[in-house]
């Protein structure tokens with residue numbers, strides 16, 4: 001088995017990615033292709049893989065707030081959306097023969113284990129892909145913050161931030177600004193000061209305080225193996 005650049009990684013998958021072209025719900029083909037890539041790197045590299053999934057393809061707290069809902073209530077709905085996505089990913093990975101466990105920050109004993117840090121680490125050591133769902137379990141937060149938090153908790157070497165429709169970090173939105181410049185490397189503080197679209201500020205601060213590198217890459221570009229091989233892919237925030 002190949003030695004990866006990091007022995008343990010946490011992959012952040014945005015809910016949006018699960019929606020595919022439709023922009024809403026779960027596109028089975030997209031989930032299959034993501035799962036196949038994860039199963040493939042698990043076979044080829046001696047790497048522990050944890051995943052945090054978002055829920056934006058189903059529901060975002062801010063959407064509810066915009067429509068006049070109580071924000072905390074709307075956020076709990078968002079957290080439940082991440083559980084649906086996590087179960088879809090679990091099912092697909094297991095169909096490919098990759099053992100998994102889903103751990104949720106919101107208790108749901110019939111479908112997933114509760115989040116227990118030491119147990120998650122044990123699963124990783126046994127070669128299982130651990131899918132963290134339910135966000136942090138707290139409203140007013142995002143699954144980016146969940147990714148940063150869980151990555152630090154399980155002592156991951158890096159967060160691999162899979163983006164949908166962009167191959168890394170730019171100085172401005174390349175869809176709007178023709179002068180937007182691709183940034184192969186950027187510091188945490190630059191991300192914060194320049195308001196670069198990587199993660200929200202809570203998540204970035206947590207990574208900065210714990211010197212946890214973030215690799216931002218195109219999720220649909222079949223990049224995972226290259227990243228683990230140490231190739232320069234996307235943007236490295238460190």
Ligand code: UDP
Nearest residue numbers: 015054055056060061075078135136142143
């Ligand atoms: N959410 C939350 N607390 C968390 C994580 C998520 O309240 O710790 C809610 C929030 O409403 C968010 C939704 O869950 O909008 C879906 O998560 P997110 O927007 O991070 O998903 P992604 O953008 O990755 O698809």
